[in-house]
Amino acid sequence: MTTIAFRPTGAGNPRRAELALLEQLLDTRIRNDSDLADLATGRVGVDVIDRLTAQGLKADELSFIIPRRTLTHRRQQHERLSTEESDRAIRLARIVAQATAAFGNPEKAMHWLRVSQKRFGRRSALDMASTEHGARLVEDALIQIDEGYFA
Template structure:
């Protein structure tokens, strides 16, 4: 079930589905997309949301691997697709929390002692890091101390 990937009731989750052209009722669509592979063209969404090419290469797919994918299937593999959706989900959550795309990116790129001196963006390299970042964003959004 797609709930393991994304909770459909949150505004950020709804935005992920919208950006990927999926309907909220398609509860397995994101799971299937992860399994079949996100088309490489979808990486442009991360650029449109403000990530640099270097950040995308570090978080989703290295440049050399991307050139192999372009020559082959034109799709991310399962793990890369999962990373892409994780980063997209957190970017949208940060934009929602801060209400300003630039402010969200500044927060994501700033070192946090609560993350062991990492930036929230680099914490997105793992699912556990992404969960911590999302929890932090929810607390900020609800006015709790982060």
């Protein structure tokens, strides 16, 4: 297990449950948020896809990270995800961990992530998470939910 430092972002310290799940999904100790970029640059293993699947995500919901055929090839060749794929996997892991902490329940979190929402132009949070800007909107919405706003 790699060790990474964690520094709070935005609205303050992340909750312990969120951090613990993020560490579990990424199979690394996190101490500094900015060091997640180093994790992406170092390229995460394809097993992160398995851990996201175990959390409840479906193959088609993970396809924006890496196409199935490419994933199969990487598994056969024992290769790690590319830097870009790693970055997308880390982004999704952060959102899943944040949603699970905000809702206090993985099933409720997955439901919220999957349902289309007016605030996202009738797209789901998972659809939005496929881009960096969309992911930021999802993170902002989760912060509002966690803090008691229902926008």
